[in-house]
Amino acid sequence: MATFVDRYPEEASVVKATLVVSFLSLGIGALFGLVQALHRTGYLRFLDSVDYYTILTGHGVLLALVFTIFFLMGLFTWAVVQSLERPLPDIRLSWAWVGLTTTGATFAAVAILAGLIPSIDMSADVLYTFYAPLMAHPLFYVGLAMFIVGTWLAGADWFLAYREWRAENPDERIPLQTFMVLTTMLMWYLATLGVAVSTVFFLIPWSFGWVETVNPLLTRTLFWFFGHPVVYFWLMPAYLMWYTVLPKLAGGRLFSDPLARVVFVLFLLLSTPVGIHHQYLDPGIAEGFKFIAMTNTMFLLLPSLLTAFTVVASMEHGARQRGGEGYVSWLGSLPWRDPAFTGMALAGVMFAAGGFSGMINAGMNINYLIHNTLWVPGHFHLTVGTAVALTMMAGSYWLVPQLTGKRLYSRPIGLLQVVVWFVGMVLMSNAMHRGGLAGIPRRTAEPQYQNFDFSMALGTVGEIRAGIAIGGTLLFVSVVLFLVNILLSAFEEPIENPVDDSLPEPLSGASGSPVVLDNLRLWTAIAVVLVILAYTLPLAGIVGDAGLLGDVPGVPVWVSANAEATLDLLTEVIA
Amino acid sequence: MKMSRAGLLVAVAFGIPVAIELRVLFSFFGVELPLVSVVVFEALFLLLVAVLYSLNAEPKSASKH
Numbered sequence: 001m002a003t004f005v006d007r008y009p010e011e012a013s014v015v016k017a018t019l020v021v022s023f024l025s026l027g028i029g030a031l032f033g034l035v036q037a038l039h040r041t042g043y044l045r046f047l048d049s050v051d052y053y054t055i056l057t058g059h060g061v062l063l064a065l066v067f068t069i070f071f072l073m074g075l076f077t078w079a080v081v082q083s084l085e086r087p088l089p090d091i092r093l094s095w096a097w098v099g100l101t102t103t104g105a106t107f108a109a110v111a112i113l114a115g116l117i118p119s120i121d122m123s124a125d126v127l128y129t130f131y132a133p134l135m136a137h138p139l140f141y142v143g144l145a146m147f148i149v150g151t152w153l154a155g156a157d158w159f160l161a162y163r164e165w166r167a168e169n170p171d172e173r174i175p176l177q178t179f180m181v182l183t184t185m186l187m188w189y190l191a192t193l194g195v196a197v198s199t200v201f202f203l204i205p206w207s208f209g210w211v212e213t214v215n216p217l218l219t220r221t222l223f224w225f226f227g228h229p230v231v232y233f234w235l236m237p238a239y240l241m242w243y244t245v246l247p248k249l250a251g252g253r254l255f256s257d258p259l260a261r262v263v264f265v266l267f268l269l270l271s272t273p274v275g276i277h278h279q280y281l282d283p284g285i286a287e288g289f290k291f292i293a294m295t296n297t298m299f300l301l302l303p304s305l306l307t308a309f310t311v312v313a314s315m316e317h318g319a320r321q322r323g324g325e326g327y328v329s330w331l332g333s334l335p336w337r338d339p340a341f342t343g344m345a346l347a348g349v350m351f352a353a354g355g356f357s358g359m360i361n362a363g364m365n366i367n368y369l370i371h372n373t374l375w376v377p378g379h380f381h382l383t384v385g386t387a388v389a390l391t392m393m394a395g396s397y398w399l400v401p402q403l404t405g406k407r408l409y410s411r412p413i414g415l416l417q418v419v420v421w422f423v424g425m426v427l428m429s430n431a432m433h434r435g436g437l438a439g440i441p442r443r444t445a446e447p448q449y450q451n452f453d454f455s456m457a458l459g460t461v462g463e464i465r466a467g468i469a470i471g472g473t474l475l476f477v478s479v480v481l482f483l484v485n486i487l488l489s490a491f492e493e494p495i496e497n498p499v500d501d502s503l504p505e506p507l508s509g510a511s512g513s514p515v516v517l518d519n520l521r522l523w524t525a526i527a528v529v530l531v532i533l534a535y536t537l538p539l540a541g542i543v544g545d546a547g548l549l550g551d552v553p554g555v556p557v558w559v560s561a562n563a564e565a566t567l568d569l570l571t572e573v574i575a
Numbered sequence: 576m577k578m579s580r581a582g583l584l585v586a587v588a589f590g591i592p593v594a595i596e597l598r599v600l601f602s603f604f605g606v607e608l609p610l611v612s613v614v615v616f617e618a619l620f621l622l623l624v625a626v627l628y629s630l631n632a633e634p635k636s637a638s639k640h
């Protein structure tokens with residue numbers, strides 16, 4: 001019984017299917033990223049600036065939603081199966097959610113990309129936040145709804161697997177990886193309620209024309225009800241790998257199982273009641289609620305700091321097992337030659353930097369300084385764009401061989417790839433942060449306003465542009481290297497042990513962690529209460545102000561044939 | 576401390592954010608370094624790493640696997 005694919009061939013096929021969708025989106029999304037980086041800096045423009053929003057919507061949706069979440073679904077399937085040491089209860093259910101999520105994502109992608117083809121009267125240039133009153137083609141929202149329902153089924157699949165295992169192991173602790181999957185999914189069920197209600201009850205009927213108007217602040221608030229926790233949905237797969245795989249790659253063992261459980265419980269509790277921190281500048285929400293959201297957000301720093309501690313401690317332990325010594329020089333004893341290790345370690349370093357700029361975002365008052373500027377993409381390309389994306393790519397170098405039974409095509413290319421990503425992201429995100437401080441806006445193809453100069457505290461705007469363009473190009477090259485490496489690996493001959501896939505026990509194991517941590521019902525109940533406390537009054541206020549369906553007609557982005565009518569509508573909305 | 580080729584690559588990569596942020600650091604104290612100073616710093620840094628590497632490199636055979 002060699003590796004995962006030999007033990008669970010059907011589950012391996014499910015995981016491979018999700019990874020194929022994930023990597024395909026990564027490739028297209030990265031190409032769009034390159035186009036944006038070159039367009040908005042003025043280095044290379046072959047698209048009309050109007051089409052910039054089609055590309056930007058594609059980039060946001062394909063990378064932040066499709067690439068990350070499909071990878072998550074594959075990783076979680078692998079994690080549940082291999083940590084419970086049993087196949088999934090019914091493989092047809094698994095294929096059902098793969099099918100549903102893939103169809104949904106395809107619908108959304110088609111609606112977006114059709115925007116590039118003028119002869120098709122369909123478009124969804126609403127960006128990945130799909131704020132009303134910008135209105136996408138209904139196919140976009142329908143695809144989105146199918147995608148979300150698909151993720152719910154995936155969660156059900158993992159919970160059923162857990163239930164079967166529990167029936168046979170009534171007294172055992174939940175294996176750590178499964179615990180991580182289950183707590184993350186509980187958070188996801190709670191969080192997606194917001195976006196599901198918004199899409200199914202408001203946006204779909206409105207885009208079909210069944211109802212005339214929408215309440216933009218309501219759908220926006222429901223979006224961020226989901227939009228903050230989704231960042232932890234991206235991050236938890238990375239955490240799962242940092243906690244359970246990275247220590248092993250470093251040559252050691254996880255420092256503490258109980259601490260890992262505490263962190264995941266804290267994320268379940270605190271992820272959702274903070275979404276309003278994305279709306280500090282929205283009128284219509286009282287300052288007091290924004291203050292509560294800020295306070296909760298600052299508490300969220302705790303689990304991330306705990307993670308930084310545990311992960312670094314585990315790596316140091318690994319390095320010392322490998323003969324590392326001294327206060328700093330143990331770093332040299334880490335397995336830098338292994339792209340899976342190096343990629344994850346570099347991702348962790350960049351995450352620390354992203355955490356610092358995140359604290360600026362989270363502060364109600366200093367947020368005003370950087371709100372809607374390039375600083376914000378600078379921040380999240382460090383977090384989701386690197387901590388998550390680079391960990392997923394690096395993790396693939398270790399994970400994919402287990403799914404195919406074939407070795408990785410080239411480790412040196414893998415190493416080069418993760419280092420190029422690091423360098424590219426340093427350049428791009430540094431420039432974005434600095435540009436944002438000078439007030440350069442995000443989400444625009446034409447940041448160079450006429451008769452206006454941004455005043456930089458340091459350096460020049462030209463330097464910022466160069467940083468974004470060069471960094472973006474390196475990032476694109478890195479994605480190409482990654483995809484080529486994975487693709488060529490598919491042509492390797494199957495071998496017995498393509499990668500060492502054993503995971504060692506933690507230094508301080510599950511037996512030392514309080515049993516109450518495994519009480520998922522208790523934590524879910526507390527999480528629900530916190531959400532009710534944080535959201536009831538703001539939502540009541542928003543509905544009270546403008547009604548459930550609001551009074552804003554909507555600005556379809558796909559009636560290209562009828563641009564005049566759209567303009568009229570726009571002036572009406574603004575008035 | 577022995578330095579592997581992979582370690583060298585990572586060390587070089589780490590030099591880049593340091594070089595870039597050097598200007599920010601100096602600007603805290605009111606010193607505005609020109610952009611070329613980053614280039615000069617980076618060049619010196621690469622030289623230093625190269626020297627360290629040639630002194631401490633693992634024997635060739637060790638970097639083969």
Ligand code: HEM
Nearest residue numbers: 030033034037060063064127385389442443444472475476
């Ligand atoms: C090839 C690598 C990448 C490049 C060159 C790139 C470039 C860019 C640029 C220049 C923008 C800003 C556009 C603007 O505000 O006008 C942007 C936005 C964005 N990027 Fe990336 N990016 C890359 C990878 C990623 C990854 C891996 C993710 C997430 C997993 C990501 C997620 C996003 C999101 C969510 C936005 C915001 C979209 C919006 O404002 O609606 N990017 N990207």
Ligand SMILES: [Cu+2]
Nearest residue numbers: 227228277278
């Ligand atoms: Cu948030």
